[in-house]
Amino acid sequence: MAKIPYKIYLEEKEIPTSWYNVRSAMKNKPAPLLNPGTLKPMKAEELEGVFCKELVAQELDNDTPFFKIPDEILDFYKMYRPSPLMRAYRLEKQLGTPAKIYYKFEGNNTSGSHKLNSAIAQAYYAKKQGLKGVTTETGAGQWGTALAMACAYFDLDCKVYMVKVSYEQKPFRREVMRTYGASVTPSPSTETEVGRKILAEHPGTTGSLGCAISEAVEKAVTNEGYRYVLGSVLNQVLLHQSVIGLETKAALDKVGEKADIIIGCAGGGSNLGGLVSPFMGEKLRGERDYKIIAVEPASCPSLTRGKFAYDFCDTGMVCPLAKMYTLGSGFIPAPNHAGGLRYHGMSSILSQLYHDGYMEAVSYNQTDVFEAAELFARSEGILPAPESSHAIKGAIDEALKCKEAGEEKTIVFGLTGTGYFDMVAYEKFHNGEMSDYIPTDDEIGAYLAKLPKTG
Ligand SMILES: *Cc1c(COP(=O)(O)O)cnc(C)c1O
Numbered sequence: 001m002a003k004i005p006y007k008i009y010l011e012e013k014e015i016p017t018s019w020y021n022v023r024s025a026m027k028n029k030p031a032p033l034l035n036p037g038t039l040k041p042m043k044a045e046e047l048e049g050v051f052c053k054e055l056v057a058q059e060l061d062n063d064t065p066f067f068k069i070p071d072e073i074l075d076f077y078k079m080y081r082p083s084p085l086m087r088a089y090r091l092e093k094q095l096g097t098p099a100k101i102y103y104k105f106e107g108n109n110t111s112g113s114h115k116l117n118s119a120i121a122q123a124y125y126a127k128k129q130g131l132k133g134v135t136t137e138t139g140a141g142q143w144g145t146a147l148a149m150a151c152a153y154f155d156l157d158c159k160v161y162m163v164k165v166s167y168e169q170k171p172f173r174r175e176v177m178r179t180y181g182a183s184v185t186p187s188p189s190t191e192t193e194v195g196r197k198i199l200a201e202h203p204g205t206t207g208s209l210g211c212a213i214s215e216a217v218e219k220a221v222t223n224e225g226y227r228y229v230l231g232s233v234l235n236q237v238l239l240h241q242s243v244i245g246l247e248t249k250a251a252l253d254k255v256g257e258k259a260d261i262i263i264g265c266a267g268g269g270s271n272l273g274g275l276v277s278p279f280m281g282e283k284l285r286g287e288r289d290y291k292i293i294a295v296e297p298a299s300c301p302s303l304t305r306g307k308f309a310y311d312f313c314d315t316g317m318v319c320p321l322a323k324m325y326t327l328g329s330g331f332i333p334a335p336n337h338a339g340g341l342r343y344h345g346m347s348s349i350l351s352q353l354y355h356d357g358y359m360e361a362v363s364y365n366q367t368d369v370f371e372a373a374e375l376f377a378r379s380e381g382i383l384p385a386p387e388s389s390h391a392i393k394g395a396i397d398e399a400l401k402c403k404e405a406g407e408e409k410t411i412v413f414g415l416t417g418t419g420y421f422d423m424v425a426y427e428k429f430h431n432g433e434m435s436d437y438i439p440t441d442d443e444i445g446a447y448l449a450k451l452p453k454t455g
Contacts, residue, residue, distance in 0.1 A: 004087050004255045006086060007084045007085075008084065008102075012078055012082070014082060014247075015078065015081050015082050015243075016243055016250075017068065018068050018069060019240060019242045019246075020239075020242040020245070020246055020277050021062075021064055021277075022238070022277040022280050022284075023349060024062070024064060024065040024281075025065070025284040026349075026352065027284070029352070030062070030323070030348035031348060032060075033322055035320060036312065036321055036452075039321070042320050044056050050217060050220060050221060052125040052126050052129050052131070052229075053129055054128070055122060055125050059236045065281075067239060072124055073120055076120045076124075076153060077117075077120070079109075080109040080116070082247050082251075084105055084108070085103070085104050085252070086105055086380070086415075088102065088379075090379040091376060092399070093379075095400060095403065096403060097399040097400060098403065098406060099399040099403070099407070099411050100408065100409070100410045100411065101411045101412075102257070102259075102412045103380075103391075103395070103415040104244055104247070104248045104412070105382065106244060110145075111142060111145040112385070112417045112421070113146065113385065114241060114244060114271045115142050115143045115147075115231050117243050118146075118231060118237045118240035119143070119146035119147045119229075122229040122236075123147065123151050123229075124150075124154060126154075126227060126229070127156055131225050131226065132156070133151070133156050133157025133159060133225065133226050134151065134159070134229045135160075135161070135216040135220040135223075135228050136161070136230065136231065137213045137215070137216045137230075138162050138166070138212070138231070139163045139166055140173070140387075141162065141166055141174065143232070144162060144177050144182065145177055147229065148177040148178075148180035148181065151181065151182065158180075158182035158183070159182070159216070160184045160185070160216075161186075161187040161215045161216045162174065162184050162185065162187060162212065163206070163207040163208060164187060164188065165206035165335070167184070167187075169424055170424075172421055173421045185215075186207070187212035188207055188212075192214075192218045193218060194211075194214040194215055195215045198316065208332045209343050209344075210312075210313070210314045210316070210329055210344060213230070213314035213316075214314040214315055214319070215316075218318065232270040232343070233322070233324075233343065233348075234347075237273075237347075238269065238270055238273035238347055238350075241270045241271060241273060241275075242273075242277040242278065243274065244274040245274055245279060249278050252412070257410055260410045261291045261410070261412070262279055262291070262293070262411075262412050263293045263391050263398065263411065263412070263413040264293075264294065264295065264391050264416075265341060265387050265391040266302075266341065266346065266350065266390075267341035268343045268346065268347055269294075269346050269347030272294055273349055275412075275414045276290075279292070280353065280359075283358060291360065292360065293360045293361070293362060294360070294362075295393065295394040296341060296390065297333070297337065297339050297364065297369070297390065298365045298366075299337040299366065299436070299438060300337065300341060300342050300344070302324075302327050302343070302344060302345055303350075303351075303361035303363075304362065305327070305363075305439075306325040306344075306345075306444075307326060307451065308323070308324070309324075309326060309454075310454040311326040311328065311345060311451055313345060321452060321454065322345065322348050324345045324346050325346045325351045325355075326344055326345040326346070326451070327439075327444055327448070328344060328449075328450055328451060329344055329447075330447050331344040331447045332344075336434070336435050337437065338366060338424075339370075339386040339387065340385065340386050341390065362394060362397075364390060365436040366386075367435075369386065369389045369390050369393050370426070372393035373389035373392060374429075375392075382418065384417075384418065385416060386425055387417065388414070388415050388419075391415065392413065395411050
């Protein structure tokens with residue numbers, strides 16, 4: 001058989017024309033979002049005050065397997081998709097493993113991550129609805145950058161609340177967003193009621209994603225012609241990100257490969273959910289088995305140490321409640337945590353699948369993750385984002401297990417983005433100044449004790 005190329009490219013016409021909704025194959029559907037006031041399932045009309053109408057329809061649809069991708073979105077996808085599926089020959093050799101390692105690289109666009117796949121969809125539906133603009137939060141900045149690009153494309157106003165610690169540590173990311181026309185505010189800010197409240201209660205706080213979400217939602221619901229958009233966690237975002245998994249599957253089919261193990265890093269769960277969706281569909285229908293692994297940081301271990309319960313999606317407790325693996329909406333990872341993936345909860349879809357035993361989860365210390373990142377950069381050439389490097393570490397560990405057992409398995413992982421704006425974290429690692437912090441059971445327990453009582 002001919003040698004499999006380093007890069008498996010699909011053609012432009014092979015970009016998927018529909019997104020795949022993995023919920024359609026789930027027997028136990030993800031639990032509905034609850035209204036934070038009444039604790040009743042959110043109705044479409046209620047959600048439409050916060051989110052765009054068509055996105056609400058996607059959010060609530062647990063049954064339709066495929067959603068056609070509108071032509072305007074496909075045209076944008078064509079500028080940077082299909083993304084390559086790479087065979088990690090050099091990494092395999094470095095590890096001395098008989099396993100075959102593939103990675104789907106989503107960092108080939110200016111925003112530097114997979115987030116553009118959903119940003120463009122959300123901006124499209126906002127434009128179609130005739131809105132003036134959208135608000136959002138961003139942590140490390142990839143989502144804000146992706147959304148700023150998407151809003152520039154559709155000529156929408158874009159208002160980003162950026163977690164204060166990142167706003168200060170990543171000025172270049174901020175300037176990329178402003179280049180695309182977005183306005184960027186450090187969060188918590190004094191612009192919103194919830195921001196002022198958080199500042200009064202926690203003076204000097206460096207912010208969190210949950211808190212920035214509260215501010216962005218408030219801004220959207222108090223300004224006419226604006227809606228809030230979110231870059232992860234929601235069902236609609238996993239739906240848009242299924243383009244990653246569909247392309248991966250098509251590329252593997254093209255070279256006659258079958259995945260055995262599929263690995264992704266998990267922050268809110270969107271890249272992992274998107275990557276695994278079509279494979280998970282097969283698994284749920286009993287057509288084929290895959291080992292699916294979520295990798296998370298030991299400092300923010302929602303799947304491995306959180307609780308499967310209803311919780312607020314934001315610190316300000318203004319958003320709907322989602323049933324998910326959570327560390328509590330008040331949880332903020334230790335300040336020395338540099339590796340992204342800092343959200344307290346996890347996608348309801350992935351939470352349900354994990355709860356039902358269709359997925360595994362592991363967590364790693366950040367110094368081990370950066371060691372894996374460096375090994376990967378030196379062997380494969382790509383400078384990985386710290387978030388993506390969790391998946392790299394997971395793939396390396398599985399490949400080493402294959403080496404021990406003498407098994408030639410096929411491992412596929414998601415390389416979600418590049419790390420050019422994360423050099424402060426790399427610098428800390430190189431200088432030996434990076435430490436690991438694992439929260440104690442008591443710390444996590446204290447946040448979990450404050451979970452809302454939903455009966
Ligand atoms: C946002 C981000 C993640 C984590 O988000 P998910 O929703 O869990 O996919 C991972 N990698 C990169 C590069 C990101 O920007």
